[in-house]
Amino acid sequence: MLHRALMVLAALAGLGASGSALAEELPPGRAHPWQLGFQEAMTPIMAQINDFHTYVTAIIIAITLFVLALMVIVMVRFNEKSNPEPSRTSHNTLLEVAWTVIPIFILVAIAIPSFRLLFAQYDFPKADVSITATGAQWYWIYEYPDENISFNSIMVPDAQLKEGQPRLLTVDNEVVVPVGANVVVSLKSNDVIHDWAVPSFGVKLDAVPGRLQQTWFRAEKEGWFYGQCSELCGRNHAFMPIAVRVVSQDEYDAWVAGKKSASIDAKGKLASARD
Ligand SMILES: [Cu+2]
Secondary structure, eight states: OHHHHHHHHHHHHHHHHHHHHHHTTSOSSSOOTTOOSSOOOOSHHHHHHHHHHHHHHHHHHHHHHHHHHHHHHHHHHSSTTTOSSOOOOOOOHHHHHHHHHHHHHHHHHHHHHHHHHHHHHHOOOOOSEEEEEEEETTEEEEEETTTTEEEEEOBOOGGGOOTTOOTTTOBSSOEEEETTOOEEEEEEESSSOEEEEEGGGTEEEEEOBTOOEEEEEOOOSOEEEEEEEOSOOSTTGGGOEEEEEEEOHHHHHHHHHHHHHHHHHHHHHHHHHHO
16 A cells, blocks of 8 residues: 555656656746746745745645555454454543644644744845835836836737747836845735735735735846736736846846936936927
């Protein structure tokens, strides 16, 4: 029996391995065909979420196998044929203490790392970059209050996608952040509840009208990372993706300078149009 269970586990592990082989075809920061588990962790928080998930899954598997083994023993050894004279035992103090105390230990063993993770998620480091993200129907408005930059981020329709741009995830203006920087994202909403979620960053927080919420991430790899609005917010809920481009500090400074001069240009044009 144990042998068979091990074979099933080995087969599942094989599936996982083939899933990660497929994963290598695409860059990190997005879901892959036939993917099992979470997206690859790009922030320390997501790495911690991954570890916690593996840890709890191991506990669940152990408990499930234990209960399965007990059931099989009962079926084989205590059926009518093999055990015609049932015992009249109704009490076993040691067993009763054990089935009360052992689950308490298991719960404590889950609770401690769970609280540690919860504190890490809400323990904001000093922000290197502050961003305000506002959910709107159906796009995101981003502001960099320290840099005086603001722009809308709208999904690029299929017909306008360029080579290599992922469908339903590409936006016209992506969030740009420097690699290794602590980014604090303040979230609000213009209309209904949206949700700013980037799986590979381990970030998922509701944008609630009339309420300011905050989350943070520190991306440790350069590249493009994607997420989507994760709250059923209306007709175009599925079409308000979140794209984050993580770049080097120099590239980030250049991007900030470019955005600033673009907004000054736009203001200049507006002023001259008024004259
Ligand atoms: Cu939404």
